[in-house]
Amino acid sequence: MIDLQRIQRIVKEEMSDLEGTARSYDHVDRVLKIATYLAEKENADLEIVQMGSLLHDIGRTIGEPHAEKGVEPARRILTEVDILREEMNKILRIVEYHDVKGREKLETLEGKVVWDADKIDLIGLTGVSRTFHISGETNTPFNDAVKWCIYRSMHQPYEFFTETAQEIAERRYAVMKHFALTLKNELSLTDIK
Numbered sequence: 001m002i003d004l005q006r007i008q009r010i011v012k013e014e015m016s017d018l019e020g021t022a023r024s025y026d027h028v029d030r031v032l033k034i035a036t037y038l039a040e041k042e043n044a045d046l047e048i049v050q051m052g053s054l055l056h057d058i059g060r061t062i063g064e065p066h067a068e069k070g071v072e073p074a075r076r077i078l079t080e081v082d083i084l085r086e087e088m089n090k091i092l093r094i095v096e097y098h099d100v101k102g103r104e105k106l107e108t109l110e111g112k113v114v115w116d117a118d119k120i121d122l123i124g125l126t127g128v129s130r131t132f133h134i135s136g137e138t139n140t141p142f143n144d145a146v147k148w149c150i151y152r153s154m155h156q157p158y159e160f161f162t163e164t165a166q167e168i169a170e171r172r173y174a175v176m177k178h179f180a181l182t183l184k185n186e187l188s189l190t191d192i193k
């Protein structure tokens with residue numbers, strides 16, 4: 001049994017500089033909870049999924065490409081707990097391939113569950129809020145942020161692996177579409193009469 005709470009404390013501490021940003025530990029915590037739910041529904045190995053979720057964005061503390069850069073700190077953190085080499089390798093592959101371009105390289109159900117959970121947190125109004133927050137952080141002009149957000153909201157940006165994630169995504173995509181149409185109406189003032 002791996003000491004999950006110990007890893008959780010280490011990750012939280014190491015990501016503390018990102019607090020208040022759209023890429024803080026709060027996102028990791030939501031991914032952990034979403035992935036736990038998906039793992040139970042999809043019969044994935046809970047321990048691997050939870051460790052992969054906690055460590056998936058640890059590379060954010062270094063820079064981009066954060067998925068690849070996260071492998072070494074994840075390995076360092078995992079050596080602090082009692083873990084089999086085979087399990088460690090599974091978790092490191094989850095970290096390495098959790099972003100959009102790693103999608104096709106994922107081989108385990110656990111990797112797919114974490115990938116799905118991470119992307120669920122990037123859609124719905126959570127995703128919209130994060131997009132606007134990141135736009136503010138990067139000084140993106142408001143109109144560009146709106147355009148990007150409407151585009152993403154209308155185009156269902158991710159294809160999910162698991163059926164459980166697909167069901168959640170359908171609800172969140174519907175909310176995004178409604179948001180985009182409403183925002184368009186308001187900004188063009190077609191809603192005022």
Ligand SMILES: [Fe+2]
Nearest residue numbers: 056057066099
């Ligand atoms: Fe990430």
Ligand SMILES: [Fe+2]
Nearest residue numbers: 027056057118
């Ligand atoms: Fe993430």
